[in-house]
Amino acid sequence: MHSRSMWLFSKVGQRAHIGALRRRGIIYCNTIEYFRGLRDGNLRGDPLENCTAFYHPGKSELRINGTKLNNIVGPIVVYNGPDDVYQTTHLFCVTSIYSGMEIREDGKIFDPRVSGFGDTMLIIKPAPFMARVEKAVEKLKQQGTDIELFKGLVEYVPAGENQHQMSVLRKADIYAWQEEFRLALRVRNWHGSAFLLEIGSIADISHVVPIKKFINKVEELSDGQVCLNFS
Template sequence: MSKIITTTPILIKFTTFEFAKSLCNGEIYMNPLNYFRGIDDGNVKGDLYEGTDGIIANDDIDRTLPSLGLNLSRQFKEHIIGGISMLSEEQKYCKIFCMYELNVDFENNFVAPIDERIKDFGDTFLLITDFIEFRHRIVHALNTGSYNVRSFTGDRVNYYKPNCSTDNLGPFAKLDLYSWQNEFRLLAEPIDYSLEPLVLKIGDISDISIIGSTDRLINEIKFKQDRQLYIPKYEL
Protein backbone atom coordinates (compact mmCIF):
# COMPACT_ATOMS: atom_id res chain seq x y z
CA MET A 1 0.00 0.00 0.00
CA SER A 2 1.11 3.56 -0.75
CA LYS A 3 -0.17 6.60 1.10
CA ILE A 4 -1.07 10.09 -0.06
CA ILE A 5 -1.29 12.94 2.43
CA THR A 6 -2.85 15.66 0.28
CA THR A 7 -2.73 16.67 -3.37
CA THR A 8 -5.28 18.07 -5.79
CA PRO A 9 -6.37 16.93 -8.24
CA ILE A 10 -5.63 13.21 -7.94
CA LEU A 11 -5.69 11.84 -11.48
CA ILE A 12 -5.87 8.18 -12.48
CA LYS A 13 -5.40 6.50 -15.85
CA PHE A 14 -7.27 3.20 -16.15
CA THR A 15 -5.75 1.07 -18.89
CA THR A 16 -3.83 -2.15 -19.57
CA PHE A 17 -0.67 -3.03 -17.67
CA GLU A 18 1.36 -2.53 -20.85
CA PHE A 19 0.11 1.02 -21.39
CA ALA A 20 0.42 1.86 -17.69
CA LYS A 21 4.11 0.93 -17.85
CA SER A 22 4.51 2.98 -21.02
CA LEU A 23 2.95 5.99 -19.28
CA CYS A 24 5.17 5.41 -16.25
CA ASN A 25 8.14 5.58 -18.62
CA GLY A 26 6.93 9.01 -19.71
CA GLU A 27 5.07 8.33 -22.95
CA ILE A 28 1.73 10.15 -23.20
CA TYR A 29 -0.37 9.04 -26.16
CA MET A 30 -2.87 11.74 -27.15
CA ASN A 31 -5.51 10.90 -29.75
CA PRO A 32 -7.38 13.54 -31.76
CA LEU A 33 -10.90 14.30 -30.56
CA ASN A 34 -12.22 12.89 -33.82
CA TYR A 35 -10.85 9.44 -32.88
CA PHE A 36 -13.41 9.06 -30.08
CA ARG A 37 -16.32 9.84 -32.40
CA GLY A 38 -15.55 6.67 -34.32
CA ILE A 39 -15.43 4.18 -31.43
CA ASP A 40 -18.51 2.00 -30.97
CA ASP A 41 -18.13 0.36 -27.55
CA GLY A 42 -21.41 1.01 -25.78
CA ASN A 43 -20.65 4.53 -24.51
CA VAL A 44 -17.41 3.78 -22.68
CA LYS A 45 -14.62 5.40 -24.70
CA GLY A 46 -16.65 6.16 -27.80
CA ASP A 47 -18.76 9.32 -28.00
CA LEU A 48 -20.40 10.35 -31.26
CA TYR A 49 -20.85 13.87 -29.86
CA GLU A 50 -17.20 14.59 -29.03
CA GLY A 51 -16.32 18.08 -30.19
CA THR A 52 -19.91 19.32 -30.09
CA ASP A 53 -19.87 23.11 -30.15
CA GLY A 54 -23.53 23.51 -29.29
CA ILE A 55 -26.94 21.83 -29.22
CA ILE A 56 -30.22 23.17 -30.55
CA ALA A 57 -33.08 21.66 -28.55
CA ASN A 58 -36.15 20.42 -30.41
CA ASP A 59 -38.27 23.29 -29.05
CA ASP A 60 -35.77 25.86 -30.35
CA ILE A 61 -35.27 24.49 -33.88
CA ASP A 62 -37.92 26.69 -35.53
CA ARG A 63 -36.46 29.81 -33.91
CA THR A 64 -32.75 29.10 -34.28
CA LEU A 65 -32.23 27.42 -37.67
CA PRO A 66 -33.63 30.28 -39.81
CA SER A 67 -31.14 32.66 -38.16
CA LEU A 68 -28.40 30.33 -39.40
CA GLY A 69 -29.82 30.29 -42.91
CA LEU A 70 -31.19 26.76 -42.51
CA ASN A 71 -34.71 25.47 -43.00
CA LEU A 72 -35.92 21.91 -42.44
CA SER A 73 -39.13 20.33 -43.62
CA ARG A 74 -41.80 19.55 -41.03
CA GLN A 75 -41.48 15.85 -41.85
CA PHE A 76 -37.73 15.94 -41.21
CA LYS A 77 -38.12 17.81 -37.90
CA GLU A 78 -40.64 15.26 -36.65
CA HIS A 79 -37.90 12.61 -36.76
CA ILE A 80 -35.34 14.61 -34.75
CA ILE A 81 -34.76 13.15 -31.28
CA GLY A 82 -32.61 14.90 -28.68
CA GLY A 83 -32.05 18.10 -30.65
CA ILE A 84 -29.44 18.97 -33.26
CA SER A 85 -25.75 18.81 -32.40
CA MET A 86 -23.46 21.39 -34.01
CA LEU A 87 -20.06 19.73 -34.41
CA SER A 88 -16.89 21.81 -34.56
CA GLU A 89 -14.55 20.93 -37.41
CA GLU A 90 -11.60 22.66 -35.70
CA GLN A 91 -12.02 20.82 -32.40
CA LYS A 92 -11.73 17.40 -34.02
CA TYR A 93 -7.99 17.97 -34.47
CA CYS A 94 -7.34 18.71 -30.78
CA LYS A 95 -5.23 16.02 -29.09
CA ILE A 96 -6.54 14.78 -25.77
CA PHE A 97 -5.42 12.52 -22.95
CA CYS A 98 -8.24 11.37 -20.67
CA MET A 99 -7.89 10.58 -16.97
CA TYR A 100 -10.21 9.93 -14.03
CA GLU A 101 -10.30 12.57 -11.28
CA LEU A 102 -10.72 10.98 -7.86
CA ASN A 103 -13.47 12.59 -5.80
CA VAL A 104 -11.70 12.96 -2.47
CA ASP A 105 -11.98 15.26 0.57
CA PHE A 106 -8.91 15.08 2.81
CA GLU A 107 -10.39 17.40 5.43
CA ASN A 108 -13.31 15.04 6.05
CA ASN A 109 -11.52 11.75 5.24
CA PHE A 110 -13.91 11.04 2.39
CA VAL A 111 -13.28 9.27 -0.90
CA ALA A 112 -16.19 8.65 -3.27
CA PRO A 113 -16.67 5.11 -4.62
CA ILE A 114 -15.31 4.47 -8.10
CA ASP A 115 -17.95 3.17 -10.51
CA GLU A 116 -17.47 -0.50 -11.37
CA ARG A 117 -17.87 0.33 -15.07
CA ILE A 118 -14.41 1.89 -14.96
CA LYS A 119 -13.04 -1.67 -15.26
CA ASP A 120 -13.99 -1.53 -18.94
CA PHE A 121 -11.04 0.81 -19.47
CA GLY A 122 -8.52 -1.75 -18.25
CA ASP A 123 -7.40 -3.97 -15.39
CA THR A 124 -4.55 -1.64 -14.36
CA PHE A 125 -4.38 1.92 -13.05
CA LEU A 126 -1.66 4.55 -12.91
CA LEU A 127 -2.28 7.24 -10.30
CA ILE A 128 -0.47 10.60 -10.41
CA THR A 129 0.62 11.59 -6.90
CA ASP A 130 1.85 15.09 -7.82
CA PHE A 131 -0.21 16.78 -10.51
CA ILE A 132 1.74 20.05 -10.41
CA GLU A 133 5.01 18.25 -11.15
CA PHE A 134 3.31 16.09 -13.79
CA ARG A 135 2.03 19.17 -15.59
CA HIS A 136 5.43 20.86 -15.26
CA ARG A 137 7.13 17.97 -17.03
CA ILE A 138 4.59 18.03 -19.85
CA VAL A 139 5.04 21.78 -20.38
CA HIS A 140 8.82 21.39 -20.27
CA ALA A 141 8.68 18.68 -22.94
CA LEU A 142 6.46 20.85 -25.15
CA ASN A 143 8.76 23.86 -24.75
CA THR A 144 11.96 21.96 -25.49
CA GLY A 145 10.76 19.39 -28.04
CA SER A 146 9.71 19.73 -31.67
CA TYR A 147 5.99 19.11 -31.19
CA ASN A 148 3.25 20.46 -33.45
CA VAL A 149 1.45 22.21 -30.58
CA ARG A 150 0.13 25.77 -30.31
CA SER A 151 -1.22 25.56 -26.76
CA PHE A 152 -1.70 23.12 -23.89
CA THR A 153 -4.24 23.04 -21.08
CA GLY A 154 -5.96 20.69 -18.66
CA ASP A 155 -9.30 20.77 -16.88
CA ARG A 156 -12.15 18.62 -15.60
CA VAL A 157 -14.96 17.78 -17.99
CA ASN A 158 -18.35 19.42 -17.52
CA TYR A 159 -21.38 17.23 -18.19
CA TYR A 160 -24.54 18.54 -19.82
CA LYS A 161 -28.05 17.15 -20.29
CA PRO A 162 -29.34 16.13 -23.73
CA ASN A 163 -32.09 18.03 -25.55
CA CYS A 164 -31.21 21.33 -23.88
CA SER A 165 -30.05 24.27 -25.98
CA THR A 166 -26.41 25.03 -25.27
CA ASP A 167 -23.63 26.88 -27.03
CA ASN A 168 -19.86 27.20 -26.71
CA LEU A 169 -19.58 23.72 -25.21
CA GLY A 170 -16.02 23.14 -26.35
CA PRO A 171 -13.73 20.12 -25.90
CA PHE A 172 -14.27 19.96 -22.12
CA ALA A 173 -17.97 19.10 -22.35
CA LYS A 174 -19.69 15.72 -22.61
CA LEU A 175 -23.21 14.35 -22.25
CA ASP A 176 -24.15 13.55 -18.64
CA LEU A 177 -24.50 9.85 -19.43
CA TYR A 178 -20.67 9.80 -19.15
CA SER A 179 -20.57 11.56 -15.77
CA TRP A 180 -19.61 8.34 -13.95
CA GLN A 181 -16.19 8.67 -15.63
CA ASN A 182 -15.29 11.83 -13.62
CA GLU A 183 -13.05 12.81 -16.49
CA PHE A 184 -10.13 15.22 -16.31
CA ARG A 185 -8.78 16.00 -19.74
CA LEU A 186 -5.37 17.16 -20.95
CA LEU A 187 -5.62 18.95 -24.30
CA ALA A 188 -3.05 20.07 -26.86
CA GLU A 189 -4.10 22.32 -29.72
CA PRO A 190 -2.03 21.54 -32.83
CA ILE A 191 -0.49 24.19 -35.06
CA ASP A 192 -1.28 22.26 -38.23
CA TYR A 193 -4.50 20.34 -38.77
CA SER A 194 -3.77 16.63 -38.53
CA LEU A 195 -5.71 13.59 -37.36
CA GLU A 196 -2.53 11.80 -36.37
CA PRO A 197 -2.04 11.12 -32.63
CA LEU A 198 0.45 13.15 -30.62
CA VAL A 199 2.98 11.16 -28.59
CA LEU A 200 4.66 13.20 -25.85
CA LYS A 201 7.82 11.94 -24.19
CA ILE A 202 8.23 13.59 -20.79
CA GLY A 203 10.68 11.20 -19.14
CA ASP A 204 10.23 8.67 -16.36
CA ILE A 205 7.44 9.52 -13.88
CA SER A 206 7.77 6.57 -11.52
CA ASP A 207 8.65 9.05 -8.73
CA ILE A 208 5.24 10.72 -8.99
CA SER A 209 2.99 7.77 -9.83
CA ILE A 210 1.58 4.51 -8.49
CA ILE A 211 0.63 1.47 -10.58
CA GLY A 212 -1.83 -1.12 -9.34
CA SER A 213 -4.88 -3.30 -9.98
CA THR A 214 -8.11 -1.56 -10.99
CA ASP A 215 -10.19 -4.09 -9.08
CA ARG A 216 -8.16 -3.68 -5.89
CA LEU A 217 -8.26 0.10 -6.13
CA ILE A 218 -12.05 0.10 -6.37
CA ASN A 219 -12.38 -2.22 -3.37
CA GLU A 220 -9.48 -1.17 -1.14
CA ILE A 221 -8.82 2.57 -1.50
CA LYS A 222 -9.57 4.15 1.89
CA PHE A 223 -8.59 6.58 4.62
CA LYS A 224 -7.01 5.21 7.77
CA GLN A 225 -6.83 6.60 11.29
CA ASP A 226 -3.71 8.61 10.44
CA ARG A 227 -5.91 10.67 8.03
CA GLN A 228 -3.90 9.50 5.05
CA LEU A 229 -5.33 7.99 1.88
CA TYR A 230 -4.02 4.50 1.16
CA ILE A 231 -3.68 3.16 -2.37
CA PRO A 232 -3.09 -0.54 -3.18
CA LYS A 233 -0.20 -0.91 -5.64
CA TYR A 234 1.84 -3.52 -7.48
CA GLU A 235 5.32 -4.36 -6.27
CA LEU A 236 7.10 -3.91 -9.61
Protein backbone atom coordinates in the same frame (compact mmCIF):
# COMPACT_ATOMS: atom_id res chain seq x y z
CA MET B 1 -12.99 25.56 -15.92
CA HIS B 2 -13.26 24.11 -12.44
CA SER B 3 -10.62 25.07 -9.86
CA ARG B 4 -10.20 22.22 -7.41
CA SER B 5 -7.39 20.77 -5.32
CA MET B 6 -6.29 17.56 -7.07
CA TRP B 7 -5.53 14.60 -4.85
CA LEU B 8 -4.59 12.13 -7.56
CA PHE B 9 -5.03 11.08 -11.18
CA SER B 10 -5.69 7.54 -12.30
CA LYS B 11 -5.21 6.09 -15.75
CA VAL B 12 -6.71 2.70 -16.61
CA GLY B 13 -5.53 0.72 -19.62
CA GLN B 14 -3.91 -2.49 -20.77
CA ARG B 15 -0.83 -3.43 -18.78
CA ALA B 16 1.60 -2.93 -21.69
CA HIS B 17 0.34 0.61 -22.38
CA ILE B 18 0.35 1.54 -18.70
CA GLY B 19 3.91 0.20 -18.45
CA ALA B 20 5.05 2.42 -21.33
CA LEU B 21 3.44 5.44 -19.71
CA ARG B 22 5.05 4.75 -16.34
CA ARG B 23 8.55 3.74 -17.47
CA ARG B 24 9.03 6.07 -20.42
CA GLY B 25 6.45 8.79 -19.88
CA ILE B 26 4.82 8.32 -23.27
CA ILE B 27 1.49 10.16 -23.24
CA TYR B 28 -0.60 8.81 -26.10
CA CYS B 29 -2.97 11.56 -27.28
CA ASN B 30 -5.63 10.52 -29.78
CA THR B 31 -7.53 12.86 -32.06
CA ILE B 32 -10.95 14.23 -31.22
CA GLU B 33 -12.21 12.62 -34.42
CA TYR B 34 -11.04 9.25 -33.15
CA PHE B 35 -13.12 9.57 -29.99
CA ARG B 36 -16.12 10.86 -31.92
CA GLY B 37 -16.12 7.84 -34.22
CA LEU B 38 -15.46 5.23 -31.55
CA ARG B 39 -18.43 2.99 -30.70
CA ASP B 40 -17.68 1.25 -27.42
CA GLY B 41 -20.79 1.68 -25.30
CA ASN B 42 -20.01 5.21 -24.11
CA LEU B 43 -16.64 4.41 -22.56
CA ARG B 44 -14.01 6.30 -24.55
CA GLY B 45 -16.24 7.05 -27.52
CA ASP B 46 -18.52 10.09 -27.61
CA PRO B 47 -20.44 11.06 -30.79
CA LEU B 48 -20.74 14.62 -29.45
CA GLU B 49 -16.98 15.22 -29.35
CA ASN B 50 -16.09 18.20 -31.55
CA CYS B 51 -19.58 19.68 -31.37
CA THR B 52 -20.20 23.29 -30.38
CA ALA B 53 -23.89 22.85 -29.54
CA PHE B 54 -26.81 20.43 -29.59
CA TYR B 55 -30.56 21.07 -29.53
CA HIS B 56 -33.53 18.78 -28.88
CA PRO B 57 -36.44 18.82 -31.36
CA GLY B 58 -39.04 19.25 -28.61
CA LYS B 59 -37.21 22.27 -27.23
CA SER B 60 -36.16 24.06 -30.41
CA GLU B 61 -37.10 24.72 -34.05
CA LEU B 62 -35.06 24.25 -37.19
CA ARG B 63 -35.79 26.59 -40.10
CA ILE B 64 -34.11 26.70 -43.51
CA ASN B 65 -34.76 29.83 -45.56
CA GLY B 66 -37.66 30.58 -43.22
CA THR B 67 -39.29 27.18 -43.61
CA LYS B 68 -39.74 25.15 -40.47
CA LEU B 69 -38.67 21.51 -40.68
CA ASN B 70 -40.96 19.06 -38.91
CA ASN B 71 -40.64 15.48 -37.68
CA ILE B 72 -36.96 15.83 -36.77
CA VAL B 73 -35.64 12.66 -35.16
CA GLY B 74 -32.89 12.97 -32.57
CA PRO B 75 -30.93 16.01 -31.46
CA ILE B 76 -29.71 18.70 -33.84
CA VAL B 77 -25.93 18.70 -33.43
CA VAL B 78 -23.66 21.52 -34.61
CA TYR B 79 -20.10 20.38 -35.28
CA ASN B 80 -16.92 22.33 -35.85
CA GLY B 81 -15.80 22.72 -39.46
CA PRO B 82 -12.84 20.82 -40.95
CA ASP B 83 -10.54 23.85 -40.59
CA ASP B 84 -11.45 24.50 -36.97
CA VAL B 85 -8.89 24.29 -34.18
CA TYR B 86 -10.62 21.15 -32.86
CA GLN B 87 -9.41 19.22 -35.89
CA THR B 88 -5.84 19.68 -34.69
CA THR B 89 -6.57 18.84 -31.05
CA HIS B 90 -5.44 15.63 -29.38
CA LEU B 91 -6.71 14.34 -26.03
CA PHE B 92 -5.26 12.49 -23.06
CA CYS B 93 -7.81 11.68 -20.38
CA VAL B 94 -7.47 10.54 -16.77
CA THR B 95 -9.86 10.04 -13.88
CA SER B 96 -9.42 12.70 -11.21
CA ILE B 97 -9.89 12.51 -7.46
CA TYR B 98 -10.24 15.99 -6.04
CA SER B 99 -11.39 17.91 -2.99
CA GLY B 100 -15.12 18.36 -2.73
CA MET B 101 -16.07 15.54 -5.08
CA GLU B 102 -19.19 13.55 -4.33
CA ILE B 103 -18.63 10.08 -2.90
CA ARG B 104 -20.68 7.27 -4.42
CA GLU B 105 -23.48 5.69 -2.38
CA ASP B 106 -21.60 2.38 -2.24
CA GLY B 107 -18.62 4.14 -0.65
CA LYS B 108 -16.33 3.66 -3.63
CA ILE B 109 -14.74 6.51 -5.52
CA PHE B 110 -14.15 4.72 -8.82
CA ASP B 111 -17.18 3.60 -10.76
CA PRO B 112 -16.95 -0.15 -11.61
CA ARG B 113 -17.29 0.76 -15.29
CA VAL B 114 -13.67 1.95 -15.33
CA SER B 115 -12.72 -1.73 -15.62
CA GLY B 116 -13.87 -1.45 -19.24
CA PHE B 117 -10.79 0.64 -19.99
CA GLY B 118 -8.31 -2.11 -19.22
CA ASP B 119 -6.83 -4.42 -16.60
CA THR B 120 -4.35 -2.08 -14.93
CA MET B 121 -4.68 1.21 -13.07
CA LEU B 122 -1.87 3.74 -12.69
CA ILE B 123 -2.18 6.12 -9.73
CA ILE B 124 -0.36 9.39 -10.50
CA LYS B 125 0.57 12.40 -8.38
CA PRO B 126 -1.04 15.35 -10.20
CA ALA B 127 1.32 18.25 -9.40
CA PRO B 128 4.64 16.73 -10.55
CA PHE B 129 2.91 15.03 -13.47
CA MET B 130 1.51 18.32 -14.77
CA ALA B 131 4.86 20.04 -14.22
CA ARG B 132 6.52 17.48 -16.51
CA VAL B 133 3.76 17.79 -19.10
CA GLU B 134 4.12 21.58 -19.20
CA LYS B 135 7.91 21.32 -19.39
CA ALA B 136 7.68 18.90 -22.34
CA VAL B 137 5.22 21.17 -24.16
CA GLU B 138 7.47 24.19 -23.59
CA LYS B 139 10.45 22.25 -24.96
CA LEU B 140 8.52 21.43 -28.14
CA LYS B 141 7.63 25.11 -28.53
CA GLN B 142 11.29 26.06 -28.24
CA GLN B 143 12.08 23.48 -30.95
CA GLY B 144 9.59 25.17 -33.28
CA THR B 145 6.49 23.02 -32.84
CA ASP B 146 3.25 25.04 -32.99
CA ILE B 147 1.60 23.48 -29.95
CA GLU B 148 -0.73 24.73 -27.24
CA LEU B 149 -1.92 22.98 -24.08
CA PHE B 150 -5.42 23.22 -22.63
CA LYS B 151 -6.17 21.39 -19.40
CA GLY B 152 -8.81 21.03 -16.74
CA LEU B 153 -11.64 19.08 -15.18
CA VAL B 154 -14.45 18.25 -17.57
CA GLU B 155 -17.74 20.00 -16.86
CA TYR B 156 -20.71 17.69 -17.32
CA VAL B 157 -23.89 19.28 -18.67
CA PRO B 158 -27.47 17.88 -18.81
CA ALA B 159 -27.83 15.75 -21.94
CA GLY B 160 -31.58 16.31 -21.99
CA GLU B 161 -31.31 20.09 -22.25
CA ASN B 162 -30.27 22.32 -25.15
CA GLN B 163 -26.57 23.16 -24.91
CA HIS B 164 -25.23 26.24 -26.67
CA GLN B 165 -21.56 26.32 -25.64
CA MET B 166 -19.96 22.91 -25.83
CA SER B 167 -16.18 22.66 -25.81
CA VAL B 168 -13.31 20.26 -25.36
CA LEU B 169 -13.82 20.58 -21.59
CA ARG B 170 -17.61 20.07 -21.61
CA LYS B 171 -19.40 16.73 -22.05
CA ALA B 172 -22.89 15.34 -21.62
CA ASP B 173 -23.64 14.16 -18.09
CA ILE B 174 -23.99 10.53 -19.14
CA TYR B 175 -20.18 10.51 -18.83
CA ALA B 176 -20.09 12.15 -15.40
CA TRP B 177 -19.16 8.86 -13.73
CA GLN B 178 -15.72 9.17 -15.33
CA GLU B 179 -14.74 12.29 -13.29
CA GLU B 180 -12.44 13.20 -16.16
CA PHE B 181 -9.47 15.53 -16.23
CA ARG B 182 -8.27 16.31 -19.75
CA LEU B 183 -5.11 17.35 -21.45
CA ALA B 184 -5.96 18.82 -24.85
CA LEU B 185 -3.00 19.46 -27.13
CA ARG B 186 -3.56 21.63 -30.17
CA VAL B 187 -0.79 20.73 -32.62
CA ARG B 188 -0.75 22.70 -35.85
CA ASN B 189 0.62 21.10 -39.03
CA TRP B 190 0.46 17.64 -37.48
CA HIS B 191 -0.53 15.19 -40.21
CA GLY B 192 -0.43 11.99 -38.23
CA SER B 193 -3.20 10.44 -36.18
CA ALA B 194 -2.22 10.13 -32.52
CA PHE B 195 0.32 12.54 -31.04
CA LEU B 196 2.90 11.18 -28.59
CA LEU B 197 4.09 13.56 -25.88
CA GLU B 198 7.17 12.23 -24.11
CA ILE B 199 7.72 13.56 -20.58
CA GLY B 200 10.22 11.01 -19.26
CA SER B 201 9.74 8.31 -16.66
CA ILE B 202 7.01 8.88 -14.07
CA ALA B 203 7.86 5.77 -12.05
CA ASP B 204 8.82 8.00 -9.12
CA ILE B 205 5.41 9.69 -8.98
CA SER B 206 3.09 6.79 -9.80
CA HIS B 207 1.96 3.42 -8.54
CA VAL B 208 0.53 0.44 -10.46
CA VAL B 209 -2.63 -1.20 -9.11
CA PRO B 210 -4.48 -4.21 -10.61
CA ILE B 211 -7.91 -3.03 -11.74
CA LYS B 212 -9.63 -5.51 -9.43
CA LYS B 213 -8.41 -3.40 -6.50
CA PHE B 214 -10.57 -0.29 -6.27
CA ILE B 215 -10.18 2.47 -3.75
CA ASN B 216 -13.06 1.88 -1.35
CA LYS B 217 -12.65 4.78 1.00
CA VAL B 218 -10.96 8.15 1.07
CA GLU B 219 -10.25 9.94 4.32
CA GLU B 220 -8.94 13.47 4.62
CA LEU B 221 -6.70 13.57 7.67
CA SER B 222 -6.48 16.48 10.09
CA ASP B 223 -3.06 17.54 8.78
CA GLY B 224 -4.40 17.94 5.25
CA GLN B 225 -3.00 14.64 3.97
CA VAL B 226 -5.22 12.05 2.35
CA CYS B 227 -5.51 8.38 3.28
CA LEU B 228 -6.52 6.09 0.39
CA ASN B 229 -7.59 2.59 1.37
CA PHE B 230 -7.44 -0.32 -1.08
CA SER B 231 -9.24 -3.64 -0.81
